[in-house]
Amino acid sequence: MTTAEKIGADERLIQGFSKNKAQLPGSKRIASLREQAILDFQKLGLPGRKSEEYKYSNVQPLFKEEASLVNTNLPAANGFSIEQFQLPGLKENTAVLVNGVFSPAHSSLNKLPKGVIVCSLKEAFSKNEKLVEQHYSKYAQSGTDAFLALSTSFAGDGVFVYVPDNTIAEQAIHIISVVTGSTPSLIFPRNLFIIGKNSGVQIVESFAAHALSAKSICIAVTEVFVDENAKAQYYKLQEDSGSASLISATHARQERNSHFDTNTVTLSGEWIRNNLEIALEGENCETHLNGLFLTEGKQHVDNHTLVDHRKPHCQSNQLYKGILGDKSTGVFNGKIFVRPDAQKTNAYQSSRNILLSDDASINTKPQLEIYADDVKCSHGSTTGQLNEDAMFYLRSRGLSTDSARNLLLSAFANDVLETVRIKELKDHLDELVRKRLEK
Amino acid sequence: MASGNDILKEHISSDYKYGFSSDIEMETAPKGLNEDIVRFISKKKNEPEWMLESRLKAFRHWLTMEEPRHWPHLQFPKIDYQDIIYYAAPKKKTEVKSLDEVDPELLATFSKLGISLEEQKRLVGMQSTIAVDAVFDSVSVKTTFRETLLEKGIIFCSFSEAVHDHPELIKKYMGSVVPYTDNYFAALNAAVFSDGSFCYIPKGVRCPMELSTYFRINTAGTGQFERTLIIADEGAYVSYLEGCTAPQRDENQLHAAVVEIISHRNAEVKYSTVQNWYPGDKNGKGGVYNFVTKRGICLEENSKISWTQVETGSAITWKYPSVILKGDNAIGEFYSVAVTNNFQQADTGTKMIHLGKNTRSTIVSKGISAGKSNNSYRGLVRVAKGASNARNYSQCDSLLMGDKCGAHTFPYIEIKDKSAVVEHEATTSKIGEDQIFYCKQRGIDTEKAVSLIVNGYCKEVLNQLPMEFAVEAQKLLAVSLEGSVG
Secondary structure, three states: OOHHOOOOOHHHHHHHHHHHHHHOOHHHHHHHHHHHHHHHHHHHHHOOOOOOHHOOOOOOOOOOOOOOOOOOOOOOOOOHHHHHHHHOOOEEEEEEEEEEEEEOOOOOOOOOOOOOOEEEEHHHHOOOOHHHHHHOOOOOOOOHHHHHHHHHHHOOOOOEEEEOOOEOOOOOOEEEEEEEEOOOOEEEEEEEEOOOOOOEEEEEEEEEEEEOOEEEEEEEEEEEEOOOOOEEEEEEEEEOOEEEEEEEEEEEEOOOOOEEEEEEEEOOEEEEEEEEEEEOOOOOEEEEEEEEEEEEEEEEEEEEEEEEEEEOOOOOEEEEEEEEOOOEEEEEEEEEEEEOOOOOOEEEEEEEEEEOOOOOOEEEEEEEEEEOOEEEEEEEEEOOOOOHHHHHHHHOOOOHHHHHHHHHHHHHHHHHHHHHHHHHHHHHHHHHHEEEEEH | OOOOHHHHHHHHHOOOOOOHHHHOOOOOOOOEOHHHHHHHHHHHHOOOOOHHHHHHHHHHHHOOOOOOOOOOOOOOOOHHHOOOOEEEEEEOOOOOOOOOOHHHHHHHHHHOOOOOOOOOOOOOOOOOOOOEEOOOOEEEEEEEHHHHHHHHEEEEEHHHHHHHHHHHHHHOOOOOOOOOOOHHHHHHHHHOOOOOOEEEOOOOOOOOEEEEEEEOOOOOOOOOEEEEEEEEEEOOOOEEEEEOOOOOOEEEEOOOOOEEEEEOOOEEEEEEEEEEOOOOOOOOEEEEEEEEEEEEEEEEOEEEEEEEEEEEEOOOEEEEEEEEEOOOOOOEEEEEEEEOOOOOEEEEEEEEEEEOOOOEEEEEEEEEEEEEEEEEEEEEEOOOOOOOOEEEEEEEEEEEEOOOOOEEEEEEEOOOOOOEEEEEEEEEEOOOHHHHHHHHHHOOOEEEEEEEHHHHHHHHHHHHOOOHHHHHHHHHHHHHHHOOOO
């Protein structure tokens, strides 16, 4: 491409949409959502430096290079074994996405209880039209964020999970999202989880890269609907390889008496942004948002949360911890929003960070926006280094500097990890964190 | 100290007791803003060429800027900058040698406000003396105790006088902390600022009395754009107070001031504000837009700057008194009570920029929202790379009274040094029913109980105020919250 022909990233994406839209799956209604979303994107554009929501994360350089849009066709490079990404104890129900496209060959979904559906979103577009229509693009609204708009325009596949009323899925569902390839790519996996009344489910999603030799940007959006009295846990494990960037958004809607927990653990990946939005739409809901990020090299990890208290008597709790090394940068921006009706809200938020290197930096912005008076809300944010007294104590007991340091850091990380309720996953995470700290 | 009865009495009688306007013959510039107006102001003030140049430079830059609208948590209609009078001065000559030459109507105005311009008199019931620079609309009317201060080498005068008498200091320091490029309102101020106070404390001098500026907007349709510059040389100390009021008017008046503080080696500056501009009526009509840039720099080692503010007035407050901690071991402090009632909006906080080694900063912010108001704390703590052993502690608490108001917290924390220890805490709550119940059971009625609890809640900040101001502030808190408990 010559310089004269060079056009902005926004324009390129919009053109890419008109070129590709004919091949994108879904009913007429989905197609009209796509059209609306691209209009939204046109209005919003990729966020610039002045955007308050992306103040500390510069998006523009990511989209400087041309990337090919990967859509509904399964790429050729799928000659790998999925076993390397599976977790012990979580092998029975595995749904695999390769470059954002559901891969039946890699997936095994054998132990699902009766009535539970786990399939590709593309399939759900045609087979479960009614459910999709009821929930799709309702919680992640394309007019609110440029990346949501892009996802709604382009996304053609992902994982669809439906748990009917009064059903407990004993076995966790493991979604593995693999990126691979040798050309720069832009992928849009999109998940929709619907959890019926009085039901329960645990979902783990891993982001990993395989033999990736070019830059890739993954814009992953997940919508979760948690109906009355339901309980859901959603774990995200991000261990992409070096050149992968990830913009992942989770938008959950909770109905009365429901319980939703998320846990986001970020270990690798070049540029990561996590948007997590939870709308408490019914009374007496409870939600816990936990996150841990360990960064090194020139990594950038940005965690954004928004808990929207819309109804009274709800409780939310956020705990985010970061350990930053080398030249990495971290961001935490958490927002608690309490609407005028949401009396008797209890909302807490805590962000704790440790800087290990002089070149690492952390920006935090814990926000409270409160419009109701009978509430208890608080947030705390601390940044510091390892406590000298604690180090001295351990050293005086004969521990080497390294093991004392590792012990303190793993204790710091453990506050988040101990909220993981799946034992196998917790063991796996402990191991990953331990290995990482020993490096 | 004012007794409980006084506070109660005041409760019943007052809405906004400074809402009167004075009938004084004024000389004003025509409405609107262009280079001619800037030249007009400069000419009126008989300024040297370099001052005019700096004004024009700022004005031209201002034209290229945009109002800060996308980030503050504020809503206000478009301001028509061509519909404001940028210069208004009492017609009688302003260079006064003695009090006899001051327009008696002016004197009456200030005495009504409880500000004595007579040097022998003291503020009602107070033991200490305060030197006052009274600014009426665009010009400084009278600065008291100048001679006494001059004996110690302290320069305390109006900004315009300083431009003539101490151009070297003005040239050196003006714009060094808040350059005209800083933000929209700072640029506007640099172009059209009318007057303000100037204060220089020489090496090793501890200022023997509190210095104070009193601002009063009077003329309708005017904006007030004053500039304050305080320089504390090595080892100096000064405590500075600022108060302000405006008449009750239906329209919104713009106040865009700039305050710059420079603190040299071992020097300390304590700056206290009780801001009581007219907040608008119960329906949100009228009131002052208070868009102010205040910033201090701890230039060298062991210097200290402390901001204390009690914000009860203004329809809209947009204000972030900041400290740049450049020298090693420098200390920055920010204590704030912001009260909003009815339709008031406040977006206020601070910035602590840690650049030197072993720098420390403390932020204590107490927000109280009542009625249909919105009260936001917005603060930045930045630790630059190499600012080793920086320490910050921030605490911001919000109190909500009623279910129609909002309380918000927007802290920005940017850390680029691993040895930094930064803590931030924020809470939001309402006055406990058990607390009110306890007071009522002891025979204290609800309104008084609220006043008592609020004062206790703000104590940490009020304790930082000089005594005269603390009493004033306590009363003000009670008045501002009147009728907010139902």
